[in-house]
Amino acid sequence: MIEQRRMLIAGNWKMNLSLDEAVELAASMMEYSSATAKLDIALFPPAVYIERISSLLEHSPIIVGAQNIHPEEAGAFTGEISSKMVLTSGGQMVILGHSERRHIFAETDEFICAKVKRAILSELTPVLCIGETIDQRDAGETNRVLKRQLEGSLDGITIEFPGELVLAYEPVWAIGTGRVATPEQAQEAHAFIREWMDGRFGRAGRDCRILYGGSVKPDNAAGILTQADIDGALVGGASLKSLSFGGIIIEALKILER
């Protein structure tokens, strides 16, 4: 079982990198393996690279995960991948409900919830992403949106241990924009999410890890990661270079070693 609220630095490579580039990046991340004495590191390569990257990292504590799964176990779903495919390729986690899936591919909370259920049932740890758009924030609707996404994406779900589920607060306006939430904005949202999790799941929910995602870079990581309710980062752009992703890991280590 994962130690409670152990910091997690996760890299979402999205639809980027050739196979050679992906292998090179994963290999260079092995340099940071010793950091896993203090925190967890996870890489989310494109699905077609999972098996290769998992094999490469077989003897490394770095976790590999998928960026998506389909809710069904198997069947006529051309182009989709199942939880079993991820697991049997060496994946241990899966990002679900990323804002790009919600907004570009019109995924609903109901559909995301079915995926979360499948992931938990398969013992694949979901990293459930939630977050508001800039219009919703400006209209003062942030907490209402987060609550709606939490209720919808976790409807009917039960968890026994905090390690069964990871959340990621990713304000849509901060993803890939270079506009990071202030540490105070992020902490406020994380505190709201943790309180909701406590109310919904009790102790197991309160102790789930909540990552912040949205333009995290080595130079802004410390401000974010020192917040009381922030347990790590889900990193997009900066995870595509070992120097910047490694730089975020180093910032996290400095905090943990204080």
Ligand code: PEP
């Ligand atoms: C993401 O896609 O989850 C993300 C946080 O991206 P970026 O770090 O590029 O904003």
